[in-house]
Structure formats: structure tokens, C-alpha cells
Amino acid sequence: MSLGQKWENWLSKARATEHVFIVLLAILIGVLAGLGAIGIRWSIQAISLFAFPGPGQMVDNIAALPWWWVLLAPALGGLIVGPITHYFAPEAKGTGIPEVMQAVLVQGGKIRKRVALVKAICSSITIGSGGSVGREGPIVQIGASLGSSLAQVLKVPGTRTKTLVGCGAAAGIAAAFNAPIAGALFAAEIILMDFAVAQFSPIVISSVTATVISHHFEGNFAAFSVPHYELHSAKEFFLYALLGVLCGIVSAAFIQTAQGLDWAIEKKIAAPSWLMPALGGLWIGGIGIAFPQIMGVGYGSINHALQGEVLWQLALILVLIKIVGTALTLGFGGSGGIFAPSLFVGAMLGAGFGNLSLNLLPQWELSPGAYALVAMGGIVAGTTRAPITAILTIFELTNQYDVMLPLMLTCILSALISSRLQQESIYSIKLAKKKINLAQGLERNLLKSLFVRDLYPAEVATVEPNSPFPLITEILTHQRSPYLPVLEGKKRLVGMISLHDIKSYLLEKDFLADLIVAQDIAMAQPRWLTPEMTLYTALRIMEEVDLMGLPLVSGAKEQTFIGMIWQKDLLDSYQQEVHHRDITSDLAEHLYGSQSLQKVVAQGVALAEVPIPPSFVGKSLKQLEVRGTYGVMVLSIKSTRDGLTHLQAFPEADYKIQPSDNLLVVAGTPQAVSRLEALG
Helix, strand or coil: CCHHHHHHHHHHHHHHCHHHHHHHHHHHHHHHHHHHHHHHHHHHHHHHHHHCCCCCCHHHHHHHCCHHHHHHHHHHHHHHHHHHHHHHCHHHCECCHHHHHHHHHHCCCCCCCCHHHHHHHHHHHHHHCCCCCECHHHHHHHHHHHHHHHHHHCCCCHHHHHHHHHHHHHHHHHHHHCCHHHHHHHHHHHHCCCCCHHHHHHHHHHHHHHHHHHHHHHCCCCCCCCCCCCCCCCCHHHHHHHHHHHHHHHHHHHHHHHHHHHHHHHHHCCCCCCCHHHHHHHHHHHHHHHCHHHCCCCHHHHHHHHCCCCCHHHHHHHHHHHHHHHHHHHHCCCECECHHHHHHHHHHHHHHHHHHHHHHCHHHCCCHHHHHHHHHHHHHHHHHCCHHHHHHHHHHHHCCHHHHHHHHHHHHHHHHHHHHHCCCCCCHHHHHHCCCCCCCHHHHHHHHHCEHHHCCCECCCCECCCCEHHHHHHHHHHCCCCEEEEEECCCEEEEEEEHHHHHHHHHHHHHHCCCCEHHHHCECCCCCECCCCEHHHHHHHHHHHCCCEEEEECCCCCCEEEEEEEHHHHHHHHHHHHHHHHHHHHHHHHHCCCCCCCCEEECCEEEEEEECCHHHCCCEHHHHCHHHHHCEEEEEEEEEECCEEEEEECCCCCCECCCCEEEEEEEECHHHHHHHHHHC
């Protein structure tokens, strides 16, 4: 037996106990992500010592170097990062977390294998050379990429691939902060947006494993030097509530600044994309000459704020400078995270607020460091819209239960205020730019993936513009449809009459019989649908005009009438798609890896292997329009190479059928599957 056959047999046996298989993979991902997090920290430290040599921390070293060195170091780092991301992995730019969310939401969890390596290199250089970003986002993307790559190599089904991506993200946060609970919550709340036990348990295991790895190499370290917290008086809750409001306002300003500068840089600066990070580096270097605290991760400055060692005037200035610095670094294409900058902004805002409050209310015996600590959670909650993750992160950093009440108050208020001022989070705003909207969950995105052209329009009676009133009443009172399209030349839609429109005329129908024709009472400019519209757009139009159905026309210009589309048809199509995906996904997972598959029919959905018709070879699934033409979903493609059976699970639309491909694993109605079988 060859090595390849032994590998396939081992995978088949492992999948036989699926839960154990996923748990083992979660442990492996935890180990790899933990090692990756350690490697990132070490590489950032090494590069920062090279870029800003000296005996102390980065801030102290920068202050001792000549101004031109501080100006050029981030630019040189950007000059290295730009070509790497441009030519090898553009998705390694920015924070990386929106790209992971996009992969989970619309790509079945698939992330290119090279992303982990490119992200590790570029983030280390960007942060080490002074870029005003954090390391947590890159660690999350690296962990998620490792999980996705492992799933692709082992041919794990799509739904489980997303779980493994979540495992990698959780392991990254856990290893970065020594916070396994926060890591698991981060993956569930932000990346997967799902707390289902089937997905959550492997994520927890991966998170704990990464923390153990981090402990082994670096000890049970604390990410920050956290002060002892003590609530002196219940009156402080008023100040923490006010701090929560401030955190919400600053969080919304952070998001809007990042969005605004990103837009301005994209529209106003005409430079090659490979050169952009270097230009951003010049900006950061220029700011760093006066405010070196904003360069790099900034953990040293956060510790100073937590210990109450930052003047309130400087702390509040650094809030603004850090927001601008981070937005510039990311807007120009630097590689790094937004989590650490959020902690930095929170620490400075809280320190400034706490010190100012202490000056105004000396009799309250306030602790400015405590306000810095709580505000860290408040800004994270406001920017990410993940208050649970923010609360658990700060709690794990302190191990002090007393901090929970003010922390919860501040974080929840911050998230509420921020969401009122800015709809999108710091992560989802980048997805919204790509028309991927998370505001109403996955349902909206699924509706946007379905099209009116896939529905079957209902045939209804029609009338011409000069049709008499008695004919109109006769049709509307005897047919099921409450609407009557008015067609010119029996083709072009010119209006529509509803049963409601003729109610006021019915009592005088004999008198009006020769006076009113269809065009007199028809809606002059009815709303209509076209085949290219998504179900989401169609439902929005129906809600706007408050109608249960709308006419379907061939196009916006010619408006040739095709039939009626009912709201019930749209909702049924959506429910059928949800049901279809659930059934086919479950069947595919249970039957994945089988050498042969007989046709299986469950709840009206058929799953079968279909020989690939010769006419399909060399064409992509998008060109073939398999779903629109044949009414089936392609779950996987089987091929035979080197005497072994290979499976391409959930192929993308641009996948081209190869000569070695011989079987399609498809799902659809039994009739649709039979039609496709007949082509073979």
C-alpha cells in the first residue's frame, strides 16, 4: 500500500469518530497558534531592537535617537512590507480580522495557505519598525489561517472548516493575552457570531492549549502591570457611567476617523500600492518625533497609564494622536491589529479622566489607574461591539472580581453609545465597504446571495389600457390574485390595478361601465422587479410599497411583463435555501470520504454522485450555471489521480472542471438530479 493510500485510510478512520477528530485538530491548532504567537512576539522584539537600538524599551530608545532616524525607520519598514503584501497576499494588509470574518461568512472558512506566513512577516516588520498598530490582530489572522489551511489539507467539510478557523482565532487571542476565556469568547462573539456548543467546545480546547503552550515558553506572564483595584465609594459608579459614555463617543470617533482617513488616502493619494506603506511610515515617523509613545504596540505606555504615571493633559492628547496614527498606518496599507491601539486609547482616556476627576474631587480618594483599566475595556467594547469579550479580557488580566461591576457598566454603556453614533464596528466597517453587511446577521447576506431569476413567476390574467371596467371587476373578483397588470400591446407593463383600487367603484359599477377603463384607475408607475435583483432588494421594494406581490419584467427599459412574484414566494425560497443548506451540509459531512455514494433522498432533497458530462470539461461552474440551469448545488467534485480518489469539497464558482474529474456530488430535488444524470 502506497503512502498516499495509507494517508487516505487514516483520514477515513479518523473521520469515523468525527467529534474526536475535530477535538484532536483543535489541540493541534492550539499548539501551532501558540507557537505562532510566541514567534510573533520574539520577531517584533528583534526587529524593534534593530530599528531602534538601545538598552531600554522602544519609547526610551526612540527618544534617544536622532530625529531623522525616527522619521526614516517606519518608512523603511513600509518599503519592505509594501511589495510583499502587493505581490504575495494583499489580504495581509490591515488588521486581518475583517478578512477572517469575510472568509467565515462568504468563503466557507477558506483562507489561502500563504496568508499565515506573509502576515507574520509583514506585521512583525510593521510593528517592529514603529507602525502604530497591535500584534493581536495579526496573531488572530495567523491562527485562523493555520486552522483553515489544516482543514483544507485534511479535506474537512465546510461547516467544520469554520469551526477550525474559530479555533485558530481563539488560540491567537489566548496566547497573546494569557486569557483563554477571552480568546474563546472573542472567536465566538466576533469571528463566528455563534455560541453553539458543537462549535464552542473545540474553540475552548484550542484556546486552553494555546495558553498552555504560551505558559511553557514564557511563563505565567501578565500582559500588563495591573494595579490593585478598590472601589472606595458607591458614588464612583456615577463617574464610571460617565466614563462609559465618553468611551462610546471616543470609540465612534475612532471608527469614523479610521474610515475617513482610509477613504481620503484611497481617493486622494495616487501612488503604487507597494509604495503606500512607506508613505504611511513617513507620517508615523514624523508624529513619533514629538510623540514616540504612539509607535509600536505601546504596552510600555499603557503600563505607565495604569500606574498613574501620565499627566492627564498628555494622556488626553495621546488619545487623539494614537487614533490618527493607527488610522494612518492601516490606511496606507500597513499590517497590524486594532485591538492593542484600542487598549492604548482606553488606558490614556481612563488615565486622563481619572486624574482630572481626582483633581476636581480630591475627597473621593480616586485611583486613576483603575479608571485607565476600566476604560481599556470600554474602548474595546465600543470599537469591536463585543462587550462580553472586552469584559472577560480585562477580568482575566486583573483576576480581581471587584472590577467586574464598574467594568460591566462602562463596557455596556460604551457599546450602546458607540452603536448609536456609528452603525458599524471597527471590523465590520471594512466588510460593509464590500457590501457584506452584518447589521442584521447572516440572514441578510443569504437573501443577497439569492436572485429573483431563480423563482418561478406566477401566471395571472392581464388587461389592456382600454379594457372596460366590468371586465376588470369580473377578473379581479373571480381570480385568486388581488392584482391585475395592465399591458400595452399585451407585452409592455404600463400599470397595475389592485382589488383595493376598485372597491370604491363597485357600488356604481353599472353607471361607470362605459365611463372608466383600465388606464383610468391603474397605478401609473407601478414598482416592478427584474430577474437580476436579489431577494433582499425585492423584499425591500415590497415593504416600501406595502404590496404582497409585484410584477416581474424583463428589464428596466423594455419592461416586458413575465409574471407576478409574490412575497410568499420570496420567503419560501429563503426558507428552502436555509433548509437545503442544512440538509445537504449534514448529509455531506456524514457521507464525506465515501468511495461511492448511492442516491440519498431526505425531506425532499436528493444527494447523489453524477458522472460529469463531457461538455462540462474545461468550463467553470460559473460558466455552466449549474444551479440556475439544472437546479442543483455542487457539494464536491471527485477526481482520480495517481490511482487515488481526490475530493474537492464545496468548490468555488470559478473552479474549472478538469479532465481527471469524473464525478459531481450534487444536491437538489430528485427531479433536478435525475435531469443532470441523464446528461452523463
